Amino acid sequence: MDKENVVKVEIFDPPMCCPAGICGPTIDPVLLDIQEALLKIQKQFDGAASVERYLLSQQPARFMQNPEILALLKKEGTGILPITAVEGEVMKTKSYPTFQELDQWVAARRANHDQL
Amino acid sequence: MTSSRFLFFSGKGGVGKTSMAASTAVQEAEGGRKTLIVTTDPASNLADVFETEIGHRIALIPGVPNLWAMEIDPDQATTEYKEKILGPMRAVFPADVISVVEEQFNSPCTTEIAAFDRFVKFMDDPEYDLVIFDTAPTGHTIRLLELPVNWSEFIDLSAKGSGQTCLGPVQAIQESKAMYDKAIAELRNPRATTFIFVVQPEAVAIGETERSVAEIRQLGVKSIELIINAILPEEVCQDAFFRARWEMQQRHLQEIERRLVMPARRMFLLEEEIKGVEKLRRTGQMLLEGETSTPRGDHEHVSA
Amino acid sequence: MNMFQPEKILLPSNGYSRVLFFAGKGGVGKTTVSSVVALRLAECGYRTLLVTTDPAAHIGEVFEQPVTDEIQPVIGVKNLFAVRIDPKAATEEYKKSILEDARPRYSAEMLAALAEELESPCTEEIAAFDKFSQFLTDETFQVTVFDTAPTGHTLRLLQLPFDYSKQVSLMVATGQESVGLKDKTKARFEAMISKLRDPARTTFGFVVYPESTPIVEAHRAKLDLEKAGIPTQFVVANQVLPVERCSHPFFKKRSEMQKRYLAQIVEKFDVPMLEMPLFEQEVIGLPRLRQAARTVLSDCGCRGVN
Numbered sequence: 001m002d003k004e005n006v007v008k009v010e011i012f013d014p015p016m017c018c019p020a021g022i023c024g025p026t027i028d029p030v031l032l033d034i035q036e037a038l039l040k041i042q043k044q045f046d047g048a049a050s051v052e053r054y055l056l057s058q059q060p061a062r063f064m065q066n067p068e069i070l071a072l073l074k075k076e077g078t079g080i081l082p083i084t085a086v087e088g089e090v091m092k093t094k095s096y097p098t099f100q101e102l103d104q105w106v107a108a109r110r111a112n113h114d115q116l
Numbered sequence: 117m118t119s120s121r122f123l124f125f126s127g128k129g130g131v132g133k134t135s136m137a138a139s140t141a142v143q144e145a146e147g148g149r150k151t152l153i154v155t156t157d158p159a160s161n162l163a164d165v166f167e168t169e170i171g172h173r174i175a176l177i178p179g180v181p182n183l184w185a186m187e188i189d190p191d192q193a194t195t196e197y198k199e200k201i202l203g204p205m206r207a208v209f210p211a212d213v214i215s216v217v218e219e220q221f222n223s224p225c226t227t228e229i230a231a232f233d234r235f236v237k238f239m240d241d242p243e244y245d246l247v248i249f250d251t252a253p254t255g256h257t258i259r260l261l262e263l264p265v266n267w268s269e270f271i272d273l274s275a276k277g278s279g280q281t282c283l284g285p286v287q288a289i290q291e292s293k294a295m296y297d298k299a300i301a302e303l304r305n306p307r308a309t310t311f312i313f314v315v316q317p318e319a320v321a322i323g324e325t326e327r328s329v330a331e332i333r334q335l336g337v338k339s340i341e342l343i344i345n346a347i348l349p350e351e352v353c354q355d356a357f358f359r360a361r362w363e364m365q366q367r368h369l370q371e372i373e374r375r376l377v378m379p380a381r382r383m384f385l386l387e388e389e390i391k392g393v394e395k396l397r398r399t400g401q402m403l404l405e406g407e408t409s410t411p412r413g414d415h416e417h418v419s420a
Numbered sequence: 421m422n423m424f425q426p427e428k429i430l431l432p433s434n435g436y437s438r439v440l441f442f443a444g445k446g447g448v449g450k451t452t453v454s455s456v457v458a459l460r461l462a463e464c465g466y467r468t469l470l471v472t473t474d475p476a477a478h479i480g481e482v483f484e485q486p487v488t489d490e491i492q493p494v495i496g497v498k499n500l501f502a503v504r505i506d507p508k509a510a511t512e513e514y515k516k517s518i519l520e521d522a523r524p525r526y527s528a529e530m531l532a533a534l535a536e537e538l539e540s541p542c543t544e545e546i547a548a549f550d551k552f553s554q555f556l557t558d559e560t561f562q563v564t565v566f567d568t569a570p571t572g573h574t575l576r577l578l579q580l581p582f583d584y585s586k587q588v589s590l591m592v593a594t595g596q597e598s599v600g601l602k603d604k605t606k607a608r609f610e611a612m613i614s615k616l617r618d619p620a621r622t623t624f625g626f627v628v629y630p631e632s633t634p635i636v637e638a639h640r641a642k643l644d645l646e647k648a649g650i651p652t653q654f655v656v657a658n659q660v661l662p663v664e665r666c667s668h669p670f671f672k673k674r675s676e677m678q679k680r681y682l683a684q685i686v687e688k689f690d691v692p693m694l695e696m697p698l699f700e701q702e703v704i705g706l707p708r709l710r711q712a713a714r715t716v717l718s719d720c721g722c723r724g725v726n
Contacts, residue, residue, distance in 0.1 A: 005415065010561060015216050015217060027518060028601060028602075029601070031535070032525070032526065033160070035530060035534075036527060036530045039530050040527065043529070049546065056202065056213070057215050057217045057218075060204065060205045060209075060217075062510060064205075064208050064209075073209065073210075074209070077210065077216075078212070078213055078216045125625075128446060130445060131447055134633070161445075161636060161637055165633070165637050187690060199574075319704060320478045320702070320704070323478060324478055339539065350672035351666075352668045355671075358665065358671065360701065361700065361701075364701060387669075387673045388673070388674075388677065389633075389677070
């Protein structure tokens, strides 16, 4: 698989105890669901989709490097999180995407790549 | 005395770890070694024993050249660790974002990591000839010391897996991993590290010390010694009540000899608390005289 | 002068169950004091649970019978049960229950990722805390006695409901189910906090021996607890030398030192003080525990209720 052809999905997570949010005093099923959806999407596209998750407390640089994310955070505060970006473009804010949404977005980008 | 660079005092709470560690520190420092005594106990009483302010910084102990001390304050260590991350963020993010992230650090992980980080740093510091750790009581100590072993495995595991751990991105941890590995290697090297268990001749303490020694051995620590503290001097036990306690201690001393086979030193109960440099100096001297070289050496009474 | 009135601080009142905490520096005799008090209350007829939160617990040695991470009756004492929080076992149990809940809903890959995430060092703290909260809120015992780990460790454990409650407030609840969970969890922590702060339901006692360092340490912890809204209700002074035995100058000197410190305890803590003497033999095994219990708490305040 050509590296340029990999579709990059980024999740800018809300503050959580640890990266997947499943080591806190209570485990939020929403966090399990998104983890599952992300695993599934990687499997579905078999290396053609990559997923990165960022935490404000641990990878603040990622939030600062992306001007769109930084602007959103400055304007709306942490309530805007989680943010999902595909190929750097913000697709969804305030809640996690479903598997269907992710599938649609990644498939659309793949189609674009193929046309080029 | 000792040639180790790191001494860990361990044992059940209240057996006199801090007094023994502090006496040893005074003894070694006055013998010419540049010595640092550190406590990782969140409820430390090091300052009380030295009768001087210490706190969360390296402080020179007045009246003892070559001796420094520090009480690692877990809250302060956490704050320092937090600021490493928060500092650069302050310039960019609005205050409410910063405060949310800051609150986030009140996670169980952060305190544990931060305190541990401080502790490992001292093992990597060439500044001192001798670093004495007046460690936290047994159960807690074992947890603390088990961490590096578990953590290395945990870091390896995570690097292979999702690449994410409780400790932050793998990239950042890889740097610390080398430091953790080095700390473990030092703990296991009998030329570098000696564990000194302090025990009193009483049933419960013996059982607990035996278990802790086994756990520490299992972690791969090879150099382990014993100080038997608070032994009643026979000559003061004329009253039947104390005579009975003296006899009980004698039985337990035999038990210790049988169950805790390692180089051991004996220390008598003193008529006063061990506080202040002068008493620490005398106690250090007594400890030195109470030295027995072989694990099964004769245990004749060493008079105080 | 603060009188030690056992009925006010040791016994259940107003239909509530009573939680007793014995805290203090390592080695001051927390386990012995907790065991003695628990035994006495059980003998008075109260259904009593003795819980040890010390990872290096030796409660089994004191009772001369195994105490495990399952609640079990203490053989030979009616109404008395004992359990220890074993962080390792609690962690395994916690991991297992989370994985089992997740199993029907998620893929094998997801479960593997979850299992890996649960290997984190904080899982152990959360798991031990979970057990602690379970015993703290258990209403099937009339009295629950906590033999706690040395001070620092205990303060940390008691800080957790406060920390967790704050953390839960920060949870970004993104779904209906999450909102419900968030509220439920928050309610659970808040219930724990209010129980810990209510002197009619929870009693905090520090154990010290009459020497400088245990007093300094316990007093510092007392102030920390006050900041969290948890009042200290009494102090147990343990290992007090029997004056009549201290004729030799060596012990006379130690006994006088103790006397000074006992006065200091009364003045510094400003709460009732219970004295527990040094016994001729170690307090191990039921006969000696019983004897100690009757010496220290001849009147347990139960007025022959049972």
